[in-house]
Amino acid sequence: MIVLKTNGSTRQIYSFKGEGFMDADGHSPKPQKGLFAKWFGKSRENVTEEEILMMVDAGEEEGVIEQSQKAMINNIFEFDDMTVEDVMTHRVDIVAVAEDAQISDAVYHAINDGFSRIPVYKEDIDNIIGIIYVKDLLCLVGCKAIEDFSLQQFIREVLYVPETTKCRDLFKQFTEKKLHIAVVVDEYGGTAGIVTMEDLIESILGNIQDEYDDEEDEITKINDTTYTMEGSADWDDVADILGLEVEENPDYDTVGGFLIDSLGRIPHEGEHPVVKVDGVEFTVLVVEERHIAKVRAVKTPRVSQPE
Incomplete structure (x- = not known):
């Protein structure tokens, strides 16, 4: 055994x-x-x-x-060796609502983004003060005076963990405290991201598709030489598909991170810089809120050198 x-x-x-x-x-x-x-x-x-x-x-x-x-x-x-930083949703991708937002704003995100738990912040995303459980708002369904209720009435306490927390330790905390979400904070106390029980489970089982997830893959094959991909696509997966031999780099783990590292900067919105590596041409297609959202990769034929 x-x-x-x-x-x-x-x-x-x-x-x-x-x-x-x-x-x-x-x-x-x-x-x-x-x-x-x-x-x-x-x-x-x-x-x-x-x-x-x-x-x-x-x-x-x-x-x-x-x-x-x-x-x-x-x-x-x-x-056993993973930290929450390896699996968390980065702060730029967090969907959250302000503490003074209308309840309808939280309901909007629940319907359109498919989230059952939504972080609530005070002033800015670096100060997440709690979590809204969408199920707590169900009592207001059909209520004509829904906006008479304050969102603050439904805010629950949230668990805060540092980036260096081991995934196995957070899993234990989640199960013991019957929680499903935590805010990850950096060394300065700011918000680094959020991590859920689903994130931890997916790190073992792979992506879990639920009824709210889009069916689109992070990496899409257009033809034998062309692929499009999300900036968040795993760099090792991208390298394997494109036949690239790459060394492990602790500074990034996504194709967007690789391109930012190669360019030495974050591209501006509307800009489409190109990075070429080992016969593959990467083009930045979409930049949103200071991160690369969409990329195209084209395998170019290698020109043989005359003997």
């Missing part, structure tokens, strides 16, 4: 019962005799994280483990 122990809790991922792997639900993907023994020897009872990941790689190559299952196992190990 392969188990992962994180923060005191043990989770079974795969069992090995001689004939092959079996997932936590008891399903055996495909028999593969002797894979565990082949890699680690029959007498081994405890293996390291590196050995498990090596076995998972081998299992995928031999058809025992599907690619999605491999990704999930890798994500579980990575989750």
Whole structure:
């Protein structure tokens, strides 16, 4: 049995019962005799994280483990080292309402943006004072005097966490306090972003599509050489799709961050700068509120040098 122990809790991922792997639900993907023994020897009872990941790689190559299952196992190990800064929604993308806003403003965001919890700020986004739960406003549905009610009557307290908080620790806080959202603050006390329980779960399972999410992918293939993508698209995913060999850079993790780093500045709205790297031409299509929102990438044919 392969188990992962994180923060005191043990989770079974795969069992090995001689004939092959079996997932936590008891399903055996495909028999593969002797894979565990082949890699680690029959007498081994405890293996390291590196050995498990090596076995998972081998299992995928031999058809025992599907690619999605491999990704999930890798994500579980990575989750132990992730901070909320890695998974949060950045402050520029936060949808929030002012404390003196009308209740209809909160209802508007609930309907049009599909949010069930909306941050409330005082004066500016750096001072988030609480959260509005849309379900609390349902009692006002059909009320003709809805604007006679103050939004402040429905503000709930919010959890604040620093950017360096480990995702595993926040997950524990969420479950213990029965919360689903927290405000992430930077070292100066300003708002860095917000993080939800869904963000934490998606860091392991991948994107969870609900009834309010747009069906559009962050990366869209136009043809064999052209792609469009959101500025928030994961840079590693973009590099893989385009066949780019890139080194890990702690300064950015999105294609928008890569382009800003390459340009050395944030493009202005209406500007369409181009960045070329290893036969791929990136063009900034849309800039909104000081961040890159839309990008086009075109793979250009490489010109062979004459001998």
